Amino acid sequence: MTCQEVPYQTRHVRFVDQLSFVAAQSAVPTSRHFLRFALSKWQATLIQDDVLLIASELVTNAITVTGVVAAKPAWDELERLGLVHVRLVGLPDSVVVEVWDVSDEPPRLQRVGDDSEGGRGLVLVQELATRWGSYRTTGGKAVWAQLAARPPLPQRPQSGERQGSHPDTPPGPDAALLRRVRAGLDAAW
Template sequence: MRRQTAPYQTRQVRFVDQLSLVAAESAVSTSRHFLRLALSKWQAALIEDDVLLVASELVTNAVTVTGVLPKPPAWDELERLGLVHVRLVGLSDSVVVEVWDVSDEPPRLQRVGDDAEGGRGLLLVQELATRWGSYRTTGGKAVWAQVAVRPPLPRRSPRGERLGGAAVAPPGPDAALLRRIRAGLDTAL
């Protein structure tokens, strides 16, 4: 365990989005959709891939320790379902992914052989996050990972000269050119 509290408690928080999920196999993909939308909404898409990969590992671990729901629950079982909570916190230079589960056991890095099919999740989190850790909560723990917002790549001229500023996406298709091509195809047919 690396830290006892969340890393944003002493920093300026720009945004927060949170989702609670039943500990089911679908929780990982659902959390990815949720985080993709949140990152898009907060214009943090530059780090989407890293955040989604980190979150997938953390949610997978949380669902595993909470216990995967074996079958659809009956109405009277709904209040006793194991939940996993996912929170995305935006800071000025990074985002923090926090995942709560019912286990009070801290996460542990595992050293696994090349042939192992699993056990590398936290190693991946450690590589992608600037820092990560966990802390105990009432009824379980939260595991968090902070992912730095990378600055956009510098723009370059066609000759490779640095222009400064953010990289600009290549221009979209020329609408007038596409209309002329379509008109030419229509007359040819």
């Protein structure tokens, strides 16, 4: 299933949490920690296992097509690292996990044999999600999966709550975070 539009209307959004990660293997466990925290904050821990599994698959796919998959990447690979953006959107009765990357190749379900070691990620997403798809963004694509929330998410406070950015616009890079990552990488070498 693919879709060429955002899978929700902005007026129905109750909560939004998003974070950008360097497109490297460390983004997978780090994104799980981020999503676990967001779901806890939203009181939506009953769907946590499914959300974390789906996000792991989508982030892994994003890294595979746009990032560095080597456990010990070469320096020139690190200099070319892009970002993977993960957004969790809380709707009245569901959550949407979105993962952006810089590839414009749409995701494809693969037919794999019983003894294949990989290629089942989107099949898992399809089984766990209520619906899923992808859409093009400026500079790449977003792959999303929607899951029913059990029970429905609480109401968002009306005063002082920051609204999420437009859903078709990936979050901008956090310059301070990127400097800290670069400093850490420099120190490691």
